[in-house]
Amino acid sequence: MTDTKSTGRRPTIRDVAAHAGVSTASASLVLRKAPGVSDETRQRVEDAMKELGYRPMASARGMRGKTFTLGVLVSDIQNPFFGMLLEGVAAAVADTGYEPLVGPAGSTRQTQSRMLEAMRDRQMDGLVLIAPHLREDDLDDVARQIPTVAVGRHGPAELFDTVAGDDARGSGLIVDHLVERGHRRITYVTHSGPDPDDDRRPEHVRERGYVEAMRAHGLDEFIDVVPAEWSLEGGRRAGALLRGRSEPPTAVHAGADIAAFGLMTELWSGGDRRPALVGYDNTPTAALPTVGLSSVDQAGFEMGRRAAELLLERLDGRTEPRHVVTTPELVVRASSTGPAD
Amino acid sequence: MTDTKSTGRRPTIRDVAAHAGVSTASASLVLRKAPGVSDETRQRVEDAMKELGYRPMASARGMRGKTFTLGVLVSDIQNPFFGMLLEGVAAAVADTGYEPLVGPAGSTRQTQSRMLEAMRDRQMDGLVLIAPHLREDDLDDVARQIPTVAVGRHGPAELFDTVAGDDARGSGLIVDHLVERGHRRITYVTHSGPDPDDDRRPEHVRERGYVEAMRAHGLDEFIDVVPAEWSLEGGRRAGALLRGRSEPPTAVHAGADIAAFGLMTELWSGGDRRPALVGYDNTPTAALPTVGLSSVDQAGFEMGRRAAELLLERLDGRTEPRHVVTTPELVVRASSTGPAD
DNA sequence: ACGTTCTTCTAGACCGTTCTAGTGGCATAA
DNA sequence: TTATGCCACTAGAACGGTCTAGAAGAACGT
Numbered sequence: 001m002t003d004t005k006s007t008g009r010r011p012t013i014r015d016v017a018a019h020a021g022v023s024t025a026s027a028s029l030v031l032r033k034a035p036g037v038s039d040e041t042r043q044r045v046e047d048a049m050k051e052l053g054y055r056p057m058a059s060a061r062g063m064r065g066k067t068f069t070l071g072v073l074v075s076d077i078q079n080p081f082f083g084m085l086l087e088g089v090a091a092a093v094a095d096t097g098y099e100p101l102v103g104p105a106g107s108t109r110q111t112q113s114r115m116l117e118a119m120r121d122r123q124m125d126g127l128v129l130i131a132p133h134l135r136e137d138d139l140d141d142v143a144r145q146i147p148t149v150a151v152g153r154h155g156p157a158e159l160f161d162t163v164a165g166d167d168a169r170g171s172g173l174i175v176d177h178l179v180e181r182g183h184r185r186i187t188y189v190t191h192s193g194p195d196p197d198d199d200r201r202p203e204h205v206r207e208r209g210y211v212e213a214m215r216a217h218g219l220d221e222f223i224d225v226v227p228a229e230w231s232l233e234g235g236r237r238a239g240a241l242l243r244g245r246s247e248p249p250t251a252v253h254a255g256a257d258i259a260a261f262g263l264m265t266e267l268w269s270g271g272d273r274r275p276a277l278v279g280y281d282n283t284p285t286a287a288l289p290t291v292g293l294s295s296v297d298q299a300g301f302e303m304g305r306r307a308a309e310l311l312l313e314r315l316d317g318r319t320e321p322r323h324v325v326t327t328p329e330l331v332v333r334a335s336s337t338g339p340a341d
Numbered sequence: 342m343t344d345t346k347s348t349g350r351r352p353t354i355r356d357v358a359a360h361a362g363v364s365t366a367s368a369s370l371v372l373r374k375a376p377g378v379s380d381e382t383r384q385r386v387e388d389a390m391k392e393l394g395y396r397p398m399a400s401a402r403g404m405r406g407k408t409f410t411l412g413v414l415v416s417d418i419q420n421p422f423f424g425m426l427l428e429g430v431a432a433a434v435a436d437t438g439y440e441p442l443v444g445p446a447g448s449t450r451q452t453q454s455r456m457l458e459a460m461r462d463r464q465m466d467g468l469v470l471i472a473p474h475l476r477e478d479d480l481d482d483v484a485r486q487i488p489t490v491a492v493g494r495h496g497p498a499e500l501f502d503t504v505a506g507d508d509a510r511g512s513g514l515i516v517d518h519l520v521e522r523g524h525r526r527i528t529y530v531t532h533s534g535p536d537p538d539d540d541r542r543p544e545h546v547r548e549r550g551y552v553e554a555m556r557a558h559g560l561d562e563f564i565d566v567v568p569a570e571w572s573l574e575g576g577r578r579a580g581a582l583l584r585g586r587s588e589p590p591t592a593v594h595a596g597a598d599i600a601a602f603g604l605m606t607e608l609w610s611g612g613d614r615r616p617a618l619v620g621y622d623n624t625p626t627a628a629l630p631t632v633g634l635s636s637v638d639q640a641g642f643e644m645g646r647r648a649a650e651l652l653l654e655r656l657d658g659r660t661e662p663r664h665v666v667t668t669p670e671l672v673v674r675a676s677s678t679g680p681a682d
Numbered sequence: 683a684c685g686t687t688c689t690t691c692t693a694g695a696c697c698g699t700t701c702t703a704g705t706g707g708c709a710t711a712a
Numbered sequence: 713t714t715a716t717g718c719c720a721c722t723a724g725a726a727c728g729g730t731c732t733a734g735a736a737g738a739a740c741g742t
Binding site for chain 2: 057059061063067071077078080083086102103104106115117120121123261264268269273288290291
Binding site: 013031063065 | 697698
């Protein structure tokens with residue numbers, strides 16, 4: 001610490017350059033690990049950075065170059081499946097120099113758009129959109145400007161990548177299983193979000209899978225789709241509705257674990273574990289011994305990791321879209337193995 | 342759309358100024374809602390902004406002014422209690438012009454420091470730190486530069502605000518309840534994080550409350566503290582350890598719901614709901630009818646909202662610290678009302 | 683008429699980076 | 713010798729805002 005002018009303010013790249021006896025341009029080259037710097041100069045600059053405790057200011061970098069920030073747009077932090085996805089994203093991004101920041105966007109199209117704009121305003125280098133409630137146009141629009149990966153949204157898309165489970169198949173697994181256990185009156189609870197017509201959203205793909213599987217088993221007449229938000233409260237409401245029926249279903253494909261828990265609260269409160277319930281996502285709660293909720297596992301961590309990897313590839317220059325589809329697996333537990341009537 | 346030069350690039354404040362026929366300085370004043378602009382000029386500029394679809398670039402603002410971004414540092418997105426806190430924060434911040442972004446920081450001191458630095462680099466205007474694994478020095482250090490509120494960390498502190506539940510009292514409620522139900526061998530599972538000596542962290546305050554309550558009941562000889570990470574896996578490990586004992590406890594104060602679930606997985610797998618379990622945080626899962634975990638409710642949503650409000654006050658100029666302590670309530674469910682031996 | 687004060691507005695520096703368009707030096711080729 | 717190419721390096725503009733210092737004009741008192 002000989003010539004370090006230790007003023008209170010944060011050191012800038014100019015301080016580093018002066019300390020190392022080079023131009024700011026050279027210091028910038030070193031900072032960006034760009035070619036065109038001799039080993040000796042590089043070393044001197046790196047030493048200076050360390051000595052001064054220099055840290056680049058993201059705002060300033062964002063003005064011309066990159067911010068090294070990735071935005072992860074998520075509707076509902078409460079949903080544990082999203083938590084698993086996030087862990088995967090975080091794991092893949094660790095030590096790449098990029099920093100993931102999560103934007104809680106709510107589950108209306110308006111709040112999601114606002115968060116998306118906020119991320120754009122903040123010059124994020126890349127985006128991971130988790131089950132976004134956004135129109136295809138808006139997605140294309142943002143993807144034209146920022147490398148984007150959508151998770152839980154089905155492809156194909158020209159301008160961004162997607163990572164999604166094979167939801168039709170997942171629904172098929174559930175129906176097959178329930179039919180095998182002797183059920184016929186099987187209801188599917190779909191997510192009633194702001195996109196009732198967007199056939200790329202998981203709830204609709206799951207619905208198609210459900211309908212097809214029911215038909216394949218000759219159960220056309222029992223096809224029954226109930227709309228309810230995929231949340232604890234939504235599940236509860238759907239449960240109340242089903243319970244009020246004269247002929248309630250003997251089994252329910254809840255669409256998501258979180259909805260299954262709500263259904264459970266309402267339908268199983270008497271102590272009787274009926275109707276049979278199957279969730280989707282295989283969250284940790286489903287696996288608790290006292291819960292024992294059958295559920296479709298779609299490896300949230302892996303999906304998150306894969307999504308982040310795709311994004312990093314895009315940041316590296318890839319432009320042709322890629323669409324990853326993962327294969328779901330049914331995990332059978334006590335919630336669907338009781339008597340069928 | 343008469344004279345709008347609709348080039349492809351994003352409009353800047355200069356475009357707005359030109360369109361409105363004023364200087365960029367005036368446009369900036371309008372943007373910041375600063376005084377010193379006539380109503381007429383303000384109107385013209387606002388119209389121009391709307392017409393051009395202008396959105397300020399956060400990076401550029403960050404260079405001299407503010408970024409209007411708040412950082413929420415959180416260790417474990419998976420923990421549903423944190424999710425509840427986040428909802429509270431998001432609710433309080435909505436429509437203030439600030440945007441909350443969540444940084445998943447992991448649960449080691451190193452990863453948390455890195456995330457904190459990342460937030461500093463990004464010129465965040467304010468920080469909410471949720472149960473941070475950071476040294477008091479580091480906290481003071483950052484709080485000197487950025488308005489900061491710590492949640493789940495006990496005060497007093499000179500330089501930042503805190504919001505915390507009265508954890509000693511919460512532990513007392515649990516012990517009182519269990520003793521009343523006839524238990525004497527009551528174990529407390531503490532969080533074995535990277536801060537074994539930091540007596541302001543909740544796990545230590547809960548431990549003190551536990552020890553004091555046990556003493557008050559004359560149960561000194563049964564005081565038993567088991568360290569385990571407050572996570573599903575940590576709880577599981579603690580459960581395995583307790584089960585291996587010759588004289589296992591008849592009741593466990595798990596410290597946190599998420600740990601209680603892990604304990605449950607390991608200890609209740611036989612179907613027998615023993616030992617009695619009590620969690621902390623009253624997460625939605627605890628309330629499921631099949632789970633029925635007794636738990637201390639500390640109103641996560643309210644805590645998050647309160648924290649964000651304090652932060653907004655600080656951003657508004659307050660500098661003297663405030664420390665909010667909320668009163669916990671015990672919610673008794675089936676997990677702690679079985680027979681006591 | 684003049685000075686003072688207040689309000690509104692503006693030119694231009696500034697923030698900390700990146701990037702463009704060079705400069706200068708050295709090695710090699712003709 | 714000069715021309716050519718390459719490499720390491722740099723001055724200074726540029727990015728899109730904010731902010732300082734000061735100008736211009738209006739209102740008022742003397």
